[in-house]
Amino acid sequence: xxxxxxxxxxxxxxxxxxxxxxxxxxxxxxxxxxxxxxxxxxxxxxxxxxxxxxxxxxxxxxxxxxxxxxxxxxxxxxxxxxxxxxxxxxxxxxxxxxxxxxxxxxxxxxxxxxxxxxxxxxxxxxxxxxxxxxxxxxxxxxxxxxxxxxxxxxxxxxxxxxxxxxxxxxxxxxxxxxxx
Numbered sequence: 001x002x003x004x005x006x007x008x009x010x011x012x013x014x015x016x017x018x019x020x021x022x023x024x025x026x027x028x029x030x031x032x033x034x035x036x037x038x039x040x041x042x043x044x045x046x047x048x049x050x051x052x053x054x055x056x057x058x059x060x061x062x063x064x065x066x067x068x069x070x071x072x073x074x075x076x077x078x079x080x081x082x083x084x085x086x087x088x089x090x091x092x093x094x095x096x097x098x099x100x101x102x103x104x105x106x107x108x109x110x111x112x113x114x115x116x117x118x119x120x121x122x123x124x125x126x127x128x129x130x131x132x133x134x135x136x137x138x139x140x141x142x143x144x145x146x147x148x149x150x151x152x153x154x155x156x157x158x159x160x161x162x163x164x165x166x167x168x169x170x171x172x173x174x175x176x177x178x179x180x
Contacts, residue, residue: 002065003025003034003059003065004022004064005022005037005056005060005064005067006067007021008023008029008036009029016043017039017041018040019036020036020037020039020056021036022034022035035059038050038051040073046114046117051073051079053077057086060074060083078103078106081103086099
């Protein structure tokens with residue numbers, strides 16, 4: 001029986017969520033599986049991966065073949081590196097302590113990279129909010145200037161009308177005694 005480590009699709013349309021499962025290669029994609037070893041949510045940034053690394057490593061050691069996507073996920077989580085290092089220990093190329101040190105160094109480096117991405121995304125979001133607020137302030141200022149200009153024009157127009165209205169009775173009064 002050929003055993004594969006693969007993804008099993010769940011979730012709604014255009015919002016997929018995957019379970020990472022160990023299944024017989026002849027079973028349907030979303031059908032029967034032997035063991036569920038994790039989950040993968042590509043909808044978050046960065047993608048959320050929950051994986052039982054020990055079980056995944058155990059299945060790799062007994063010959064389970066990961067699909068391409070599952071291999072990338074296992075590699076991202078360090079399971080493939082761990083499997084590779086364990087192979088080197090079994091052949092005598094390096095000691096278990098050396099393998100553990102290499103894996104721990106890689107894990108620290110990968111965690112730092114993920115944290116840098118998260119903090120970069122957070123900083124970019126804050127910067128975008130600041131830029132949007134500055135743009136909004138600029139638009140509000142332009143609107144306030146336009147309103148002030150319009151109010152000044154309206155006041156000038158009313159003053160001109162009032163002056164014209166005041167001049168009209170005075171002219172009529174001046175013309176009336178001259179006609180008599």
